[in-house]
Amino acid sequence: MSREIAIDALNAEEAAEELARLARLIDQANRAYHAEDAPEISDGEYDRLKRRNQAIEARFPDLKRADSPTGQVGAPAASGFQKVTHAVRMLSLGNAFEPGDVDEFVSRVRSYLGLADSDPVAFTSEPKIDGLSLSLRYENGRLVQAATRGDGSVGENVTENARTISDIPLVLHGAPDLLEVRGEVYMTHPDFAALNAAQAEKGERAFANPRNAAAGSLRQLDPAITRARPLAFFAYAWGALSEPLASTQSGAIDRLKSLGFSTNPLTGLAEDAEGLIKAYRAIEAERAALGYDIDGVVYKVDDLAYQRRLGFRSTTPRWAIAHKFPAELAWTRLEGIDIQVGRTGALSPVARLAPVTVGGVVVSNATLHNEDYIRGLDNTGQPIREGKDIRVGDRVQVYRAGDVIPKIADVDLTQRPDDAEPYIFPDTCPECGSAAVREEGDAVRRCTGGLICPAQAVEKLKHFVSRAAFDIDGLGARQIEMFYRDTDLPIREPADIFTLERRDAANLGKLRNRDGFGEKSVGNLFQAIEDKRRIALNRVLFALGIRHVGESAAMLLATHYGSWAALADALEAARDQSGEAWDDLISIDGVGNVLAASLVSAFAQPAERASINRLVNELEIMDVAAPDNTESPVAGKTIVFTGSLEKMTRAEAKATAEAMGAKVAGSVSARTDLVVAGPGAGAKARKAAELGIEIIDEDDWLSIAGAG
DNA sequence: GTGCCTCGAGTTCC
DNA sequence: CTCGAGGCAC
Known part of the structure; x- marks a missing residue:
């Protein structure tokens, strides 16, 4: 490092020079990082440069550069971009890996919709572009915001950069007043090669693959740099809308095309799993000649009314799936096995590998899951990898599951060193020396410390x-x-x-x-x-890290008990795992014996309880109200569906009822409030009649659901 | 008891 | 993202 003057001793001229130097160094480091190559400087040095830059800027605010590494005023310093909350979540898709999974997808769709064998249902198929998703918001035909996917709910505002991409129209004619267009930003192979050649010429680092080049280019703080990068965009979906684009998926894509977006020319329609797999094969055959990276084929239910009925599971739509191409594989040497200890004490083995490139990324670690996985057995004791165990020194085949998590697929026994020993899983914790115990029927070994x-x-x-x-x-x-x-x-x-x-x-x-x-x-x-210090009850409960109490269970418990005092009293009263308080705890939908026992015993442990009390004394815990569905006529009621339903399926009926704040049960009891009986209803309807419970038919239910 | 469905927990690389 | 396992319906 050249001369580095104490910040207090800098004059204005030196400060300006320093800021320019730091901007250059930090930018270089950022690029190296985005190229996913060996970073040029350590994390510590990087942080030091950023702190120095910040300190100089603080002393000479007037000298702050337009390309300052600390970013624009008001932007979060960490990333340099402002956060954007998506009006409609950007989802991920479920995966299919083999034809059987596609069959299953098609039959699940058909059965959820309750279609007869003779009823047709159409699906679209399109290549899955390997780029990064972007959401474009148009108001009155003008592009007002572009946001990356982020975690699906919150992304980054990259509007200025998106404006520089020629495939993205700035103005639309004849579009809905509000239209969010979603698609993929990518870079073609020739453009990628040219960019890397130019990078090399300038003495800058090459990008590892087109996807990283596209991501790195879109996330430049200076839009002028993005403008110089050859990015492209395919539109394939939409978010918030003021009016529908069409009545089908394929119609909506055509509409986007007529509005001026690029859409993928390989988009097709099929009537069944066989047709979809044919489309997959055709796209796979074209793959090498496309000129851009794709990592699979996406299938969607064409009819948007069907899509609406199918709805969503917790993170993925039921009406779409991504059929992935087989993962790329690479051979390397297993240099060692380390054990990590997690928050619950779980001992997880991690493979240390001789670095190897898999799917454009250098991998040096891979998860080994647990003891049995290393021995070549799955959780039922069935052999995986033909039962081959994994030993330090082995040549192993690595792939990235879901293109992300590195895993070991296979072992080459012919290359096994003579002195390679079977791996002996530790029975004591490597961090604290306590016994590490594997419970009967459990896959993991846990530290008892x-x-x-x-x-x-x-x-x-x-x-x-x-x-x-x-x-x-x-x-x-x-x-x-x-x-x-x-x-x-x-x-x-x-x-x-x-x-x-x-x-x-x-x-x-x-x-x-x-x-x-x-x-x-x-x-x-x-x-x-x-x-x-002021924080909602569900967050506190989740933060405690009690086994089996995750985000969702914490919310269930918080809405059930409402306040910290009520919760703590109830857990105290339920400590011997019987009695009214225990029954009440178990009665919460989604809370079973295991979760309840874990929760109650955490509160009953003197040391843990004392620690919790010390925490609670420092906080002001806010009550959580039960979701307010009071306008809904069935809020808080328990409903049973029986007999055959003709206009909807059981799963749909359940989902609608739950969305309206009702609880759906399987059998009629004294706690049932309402029975919806279709044709062929038998014993359940009779029992309901005996108990004097209100019974309605499917049409009555639909009018309630429609009103709610 | 069995078979789905979701959640919890752990993991890698950026 | 994936696996294991808890919770619940059948």
């Missing part, structure tokens, strides 16, 4: 500050690691986070003098912690 185990304690704390839990800005995994090991100002349990400021004050505020901290960042951290 509990909070004595530093690995478990740290992972629990990381979970506590994670996104869906307390989500404290400036207190991420790295800081947790640091504070956990700290002797001056330790964070060893959640309550310690909320006493940090007090303890630091008592300690003469030394934190701000520490490496990586300053006046400003310490202030921000304390403020971020203060902001989370």
Whole structure:
């Protein structure tokens, strides 16, 4: 590093020079990172450069550059782009890997819709472009916002960059007043090759593959750079709309095409699984000649009314599926097996591999799941990989499951070194030495050290500050690691986070003098912690990290009990796992014996309970109200559907009823409020009549559902 | 008891 | 993203 002057000693001219130098260095590091190649500088050095840049900018605000690595004012510093909440979630798709999965998809659709064998149902097929999804929002025909997918709910605002892509029209004629167009940004093979040649000429790093080149180009802070990059765009879907585009998927795509978007020319229609697989084969045959990367074929139900009826599962639509091409494979050497310890004490083996490129990415780690997986057995004891075990020193075949998670597919026994020994899974925790026990019927071995185990304690704390839990800005995994090991100002349990400021004050505020901290960042951290003292009950419950209590169970419990006091009292009363409080807990839909026992025993453990109490004393926990469906006529009622339903299927009826706040049960009891009886209703309808429960037919139900 | 469906937990690379 | 397992319907 050339001369680096203390910031206080810089004059304006030197400061300007320094800012230019730092902008260049940081930009270079960013590019190296996006090219997914060996980074040129370490993470620590990168952070140091950014901090120095920030400090100089703070002292000379007038000198802040247009291309400042800290980004525009008001933008979150972490990414440089503003966050955008999608009006309609951007979903991911379920996957099919073989023809059988496609058959299953088609028959699931047919049975959910209740179609007879003679009723036709059409599906579209189109190549799945390997790029990055983008949502374009048009208001009154003008492009007003472009956002990346992000996590599906919240993406990044890349409007200025999207405007530079020639396939993306800035103005639409004859479009709905509001129209969100969704599609894929990608780079063609010739453009990718030319870009990399130009990069090489300029002495800059090449991109690993077209997808990363497209992603890196779209996420440039300077739109002028994006403009110079040859990006392309295919439209294939839509989000929020003021009026429908068409009545079918294929019609909507045609409409997008007539509005001026590029749509994929290989889009087709089929009537059944056989037709879809034919389309898949045809696209697969074209794959090498397309000139852009695709990683499979997407099938969608063509009729949009059917799509609406099919609806969504928790994260994926029921009306679409991605049929993936077989994953790319690569051979490499297994150099070692390490054991990681998770928050619940689970011991997970990780393969350390000689670095190898798989599907355009360099892979050096792979998950080995558990003991049995290494031995070549699945969870039922059936052999996988023809029963071959995995040994350190083996030549192994690696692929990326779902194009993401590296896994080991196969072992080449002919290349096994003579001295390779079967892997012996540890029966003690490598972090704390406690016994590691595998419960009968369980696939994982767990450390029994509990909070004595530093690995478990740290992972629990990381979970506590994670996104869906307390989500404290400036207190991420790295800081947790640091504070956990700290002797001056330790964070060893959640309550310690909320006493940090007090303890630091008592300690003469030394934190701000520490490496990586300053006046400003310490202030921000304390403020971020203060902001989370007031927090919703469900988040607190989830943050505690009790086994089997995830986000969804935490919400169920929070809405059932409403307040911390009610919850804590109930768990206290249910501690011997019987009696009224226990029955009430078990009666919650989605809460079973295992979850309930885990929850109750966590609260009954003296040490854990004391830790929870210390935390709760620091917080103001907000009550959670049950979802307000009071306008709905069936809110809070228990409904039973019986007999055959003719205008909808059972699954649909259940989904509609639940959306209206009702509970759907399988059998009639004294707790049933309403029975919907179709033709052929037998014993259940009779029992309902005996109990004096209201019975209606399918048409009555539809008019209630329509009104609700 | 068996077979779906979802959730929880752990994981990699960016 | 995937696997394992809990919860629930049949």
